[in-house]
Amino acid sequence: MTTLEFPVAGEWTAGTDTREIRSPFDDSVVAEVPSFTAADVDRAVAVARRALADQPLAAHERAAILDRAAVLLSERADGIARDLAAEAAKPLGQARLEVQRAVSTLQFCAAEARTFTGDLVPMDAAAAGVDHLGMVLRVPVGVVGAITPFNFPLNLVAHKLGPAIAAGCPVVTKPASQTPVSALNLARVLYDAGLPLAYLSVVPGPGAVIGDALVHNDDVALISFTGSPAVGWDIRAAAPRKRVGLELGNNSPLIVCADGDWRAVAKAVRLAGFSHAGQSCISTQRILVAESIKDEFVAELVAQVASLVVGDPLAEATEVSALITRAETERVAAWVDAAVAGGATVATGGDRTPEGHLRPTVLVDARPDDDVCATEIFGPVVVVRSFTDVRAAVAEANDSRYGLQAAIFTQDIDTAMWAARSLDFGGVLVNEVPTWRADHMPYGGLRDSGNTREGPGWTIREMTEERLVVIKTGVAPR
Numbered sequence: 460m461t462t463l464e465f466p467v468a469g470e471w472t473a474g475t476d477t478r479e480i481r482s483p484f485d486d487s488v489v490a491e492v493p494s495f496t497a498a499d500v501d502r503a504v505a506v507a508r509r510a511l512a513d514q515p516l517a518a519h520e521r522a523a524i525l526d527r528a529a530v531l532l533s534e535r536a537d538g539i540a541r542d543l544a545a546e547a548a549k550p551l552g553q554a555r556l557e558v559q560r561a562v563s564t565l566q567f568c569a570a571e572a573r574t575f576t577g578d579l580v581p582m583d584a585a586a587a588g589v590d591h592l593g594m595v596l597r598v599p600v601g602v603v604g605a606i607t608p609f610n611f612p613l614n615l616v617a618h619k620l621g622p623a624i625a626a627g628c629p630v631v632t633k634p635a636s637q638t639p640v641s642a643l644n645l646a647r648v649l650y651d652a653g654l655p656l657a658y659l660s661v662v663p664g665p666g667a668v669i670g671d672a673l674v675h676n677d678d679v680a681l682i683s684f685t686g687s688p689a690v691g692w693d694i695r696a697a698a699p700r701k702r703v704g705l706e707l708g709n710n711s712p713l714i715v716c717a718d719g720d721w722r723a724v725a726k727a728v729r730l731a732g733f734s735h736a737g738q739s740c741i742s743t744q745r746i747l748v749a750e751s752i753k754d755e756f757v758a759e760l761v762a763q764v765a766s767l768v769v770g771d772p773l774a775e776a777t778e779v780s781a782l783i784t785r786a787e788t789e790r791v792a793a794w795v796d797a798a799v800a801g802g803a804t805v806a807t808g809g810d811r812t813p814e815g816h817l818r819p820t821v822l823v824d825a826r827p828d829d830d831v832c833a834t835e836i837f838g839p840v841v842v843v844r845s846f847t848d849v850r851a852a853v854a855e856a857n858d859s860r861y862g863l864q865a866a867i868f869t870q871d872i873d874t875a876m877w878a879a880r881s882l883d884f885g886g887v888l889v890n891e892v893p894t895w896r897a898d899h900m901p902y903g904g905l906r907d908s909g910n911t912r913e914g915p916g917w918t919i920r921e922m923t924e925e926r927l928v929v930i931k932t933g934v935a936p937r
């Protein structure tokens with residue numbers, strides 16, 4: 460197998476050290492990639508910094524690159540989805556959806572590149588400001604360092620590269636060690652669309668080496684990080700003088716009131732709780748259902764979940780495949796076992812396929828402080844608990860160290876609006892699962908879930924600096 464070349468510091472290179480990427484499903488080798496060093500990161504940042512000074516791109520050029528990239532990504536969708544499915548064990552249908560989402564992310568970034576703007580300041584609102592013109596320009600913040608997770612290895616890279624390009628910032632990106640090929644595919648699309656090579660480096664390698672070098676490089680103005688709270692908040696602490704945007708995890712609650720469309724919920728959770736084997740930051744995890752409809756709801760949910768097809772991510776019919784590592788499989792299984800030992804019931808699943816992968820699992824009546832409720836499970840497991848008072852359900856949903864997205868199903872507008880105000884999360888969904896996301900909305904969380912909002916319009920503003928310009932206009936002729 461030929462080692463893939465990566466764009467680092469303005470040139471394509473296969474490095475000196477190589478590493479195999481193996482399928483999480485069957486351990487077969489899916490790619491051979493270089494492993495870079497901290498010195499490579501520093502070279503990439505230096506080249507990016509020079510590009511910003513010497514090769515600034517006008518807004519129409521940035522927008523055109525992003526528009527062309529969206530078209531190329533769409534044309535190459537099938538091959539890129541296959542690479543994604545192979546390296547991340549994301550079922551092919553879900554990988555294809557991710558590619559389509561990345562196309563839309565790039566399109567939104569192109570639109571923002573054409574339209575985002577600064578402000579005028581009414582200087583003569585102060586006596587001293589008469590005869591002065593004030594404006595706030597938005598200028599690129601500098602070199603962006605992007606660190607991304609394995610679970611959306613294409614679209615979450617697009618959510619960083621797209622806004623950076625739209626804002627005029629060069630980027631050095633470090634993809635997750637398991638999924639560098641998807642990031643490489645996106646970079647190829649951007650170069651083929653006209654992005655100068657110096658504007659983007661993709662540097663694979665271990666987080667503790669490559670990620671750490673980005674975080675500690677003084678010429679990186681902003682770190683845009685998506686991943687686990689433990690790593691994210693350590694980065695925030697290690698870089699107090701940088702802008703650090705954190706998009707982290709959740710243990711998403713979904714409240715189903717007695718008047719809510721619980722059949723629709725059961726159907727939606729089939730994917731909302733189990734897409735990519737639950738490895739989504741907003742995977743539905745804690746389902747709080749009104750006691751009066753609990754039994755019917757659980758029966759319907761079990762029928763839905765038990766019909767999920769588990770298998771090879773590259774097989775068309777597969778809906779759930781392997782977790783990213785065997786160690787993660789063991790962790791999730793241990794959490795399920797602990798919940799069962801504490802009194803929870805397994806309504807379906809709880810066992811493994813002949814290849815050793817977890818089957819989609821519904822647990823009923825785990826305790827709130829069991830790991831399966833209290834901590835992000837990031838596996839193919841949902842937990843059902845019941846309530847008799849919706850206020851108690853909202854309190855239970857809020858009793859979490861995470862705060863990304865929450866949802867409620869009800870037909871009562873007063874309950875819906877009260878819950879929207881009372882659920883202490885970055886996003887509240889009404890009559891939609893907490894796993895729902897469109898790529899142009901402001902997406903992000905509170906508490907352990909992060910400190911920012913991602914979505915092209917919001918990210919571009921974070922990736923620009925406000926520069927006040929005041930012009931003394933002089934006195935008008937008399």
Ligand code: NAP
Nearest residue numbers: 607608609635636665666670671686687690706707708740
């Ligand atoms: P992770 O282990 O935190 O890794 C994320 C990235 O950080 C990877 O590229 C990783 O590199 C790198 N990294 C690890 N240690 C580092 C260090 N010391 N310094 C700098 N970078 C370092 O997360 P993951 O397992 O890939 O992803 C799962 C998590 O991401 C979940 O918690 C999920 O909820 C969260 N997530 C959040 C969102 C959101 O938008 N809010 C979206 C998707 C995922 P290596 O791969 O080399 O370790």
